[in-house]
Amino acid sequence: MRIVLGVGGGIAAYKVASLLRLFTEAGHHVTVIPTEAATRFVGTATWEALSGNPVSNSVFDDVHQVNHVRLGHEADLVVIAPATADLLAKAATGQAGDLLTNTLLMAHGPVLFAPAMHTEMWQHAATQANVETLRSRGAAVLEPATGRLTGSDSGPGRLPEPEVIFDAAMALVQGETDYQLPLAGRTVTISAGGTREPLDPVRFLGNRSSGKQGVALAVAARNAGATVRLLAAHMEVPAPAGVEVVPVETALQLREAALAAAAGSDVVIMSAAVADFRPAEVSDTKIKKRDDSADPVITLVRNPDILHELVELRNSAGHGKRQQLIVGFAAETGDSDGDVLAYGEAKLERKGCDLLVVNHVGADKVFGQDTNSVVILSRSGAEPQEAAGTKTEVSAAIISRIGFELNHVSPRA
Template sequence: MRIVLGVGGGIAAYKVASLLRLFTEAGHNVTVIPTEAATRFVGTATWEALSGNPVSNSVFDGVHQVNHVRLGHEADLVVIAPATADLLARAATGQADDLLTNTLLMAHGPVLFAPAMHTEMWQHPATQANVETLRSRGAAVLEPATGRLTGADSGPGRLPEPEAIFDAALALMQGQTDFQMPLAGRTVTISAGGTREPLDPVRFLGNRSSGKQGVALAVAARNAGATVRLLAAHMDVPPPPGVEVVPVETALQLREAALAAAGDSDVFIMSAAVADFRPAVVSDTKIKKRDDSADPVITLVRNPDILQELVDVRNAAGPAGQHRLIVGFAAETGDSQGDVLAYAEAKLQRKGCDLLVVNHVGSDKVFGQDTNSVVILSRSGSEPQEAAGTKAEVSAAIISRIGYELNHVALN
């Protein structure tokens, strides 16, 4: 694919170097066209070195090749990142005062804008009108992420992570013109992996969780436009790029991190396998196996119910907390008293979370595997939803359902 990557004059221009690398490593031929203002943030030498192509922003360079016409005409895709308020305005009004805006007027293929600017600039009626104009003409304009901006300010206006822009661009190139980012502007916290409860300096009580499902959820949420925070217990897989990682080990550490993150989270997904119990006493030295003494007796105490506490904190916040959506996971096995869904329905009602993702687990199911099969239960009374396939596919279904619940179902 021949891609034109237009770079606007914002501080987020430095992040676009990572986006360029993603495109080139995927085998695409990328021509970078920075605005004059963009070169004050990142120089042309950087773009030439990473793209392998010459870089210019003047219509008077390479006149014999008629670049102001040729580049847009030949491009399979044009991506603008960061799309500043000024660049959106010039694109919406059809200005052609530099090589990039000329290229936009000549573009025959899909065009993707990834905005980045201060919150007030993004929310200004003029900017919103320009965005609507571009969308009405067929351009794809992503919603900016919410997070830390220049200086001490925070809010919507942050450039989406390069991986999210890359995935949106791939979707656009594949003809998915109706793609959307249902979690754009949202902050999603996800717990992943399995907690470990120490017995002594070398031993612990743990579980079989690999963290694969939690990591897949983080990727899906990131790709849906969210700002993602991953509370990572023990995992067999690395965390994905483009997300904030908070490492934890024990259930008590996870509880502390979860409660700290709850306040600014629009969505909280408790997918970690949290130990129900921990040793009442942790030995400072390795517990020895001795022939002249009795085997040790390990007394367990119950760990706090983090999911229940998150619901309680949300409910105690009153109207200010009602926008927060909480998703629990239930790793269940049936027995003579009931089947998996019966136990899960009871858990959903008991915990009061908004969605409950139910796994039927066993020695050869879910834990450590690359595939999964779940049922998503909703407190809103919606029909149970089944999802099966790779953990990435299951995660996409879960994130899609979360987006639906946030945007279409009123939280009680």
């Protein structure tokens, strides 16, 4: 596929280098057209090196090829990122002052704009009118992400992550002209990893969770357009870019972070492996092993049920109606009293969450692995949904289901 990648003059231009790599690694032929202002942020040498094609922003270069006409005619897709307020205005009013705006006027294929600017600029009536004009003409304009902007500012106006723009572009080419990010404008809190309960300054009670599934969920939610907050317990993988990370260690710390984060979240996904018990006493010094003393006896006490508490808090605040979607995870093993699914269904009823993701765990299953197989149970009465594959694929299925629940299921009394 032949893609024209137009780069606007904003600080977010540096992130577009990653988008370009996604396009080229997928086998597409990409011509980059930066505006003059964009070259102040990222030079033409970078675009030429990553695309393998010459780069220009002037209608007077290679005049014999009539580039200002040819590029738009030949492009199967035009992507503008970052689409600054200035570029949106020029595109909406049909200006043609450089190679990029000429190409936009000549484009026969789908056009995707990925805006990035300060919040006040995005929310200004003039910008919103330009966006509506472009959409009315058939162009796709993504909603910007919400997050940290230039300096200390924060709010809507952040460039969507490169993976989000790539997915939207591919969907647009496949004919999904009404493509919408399923979690655009939503705030999602996800817990990941395994909690650790200290015995002394050296030892702890822990579990085998690597955090891979929680991190994959954070990536999938981010790519679906959400603002993501990751409550990170012990993880063996790094947190992804483009999400807010809140480090925690113990179940009590996770509870405090989850209750605080839930207040501003549309979705809460409790995928962390939370310790059910903690030592009743924690030694200030290392517990010594001595030949002349008896073996220590460790008394355990229950940790709070964070998932159930989140549901009760949500229900109380919403006067019994669902104001946010709460998703639990059940890492289960079957026994003589029941199989994994039976335990999962009982846990769904007991916890009261909206969705419960159930998987069969063991020493060589799920924890630390790159693949997973789950069943998604719902309190809405829907049939159980199976998802299997890599943890990335499973996460995509879970986030897709969450998007469906948010957009199609009415709140319950």
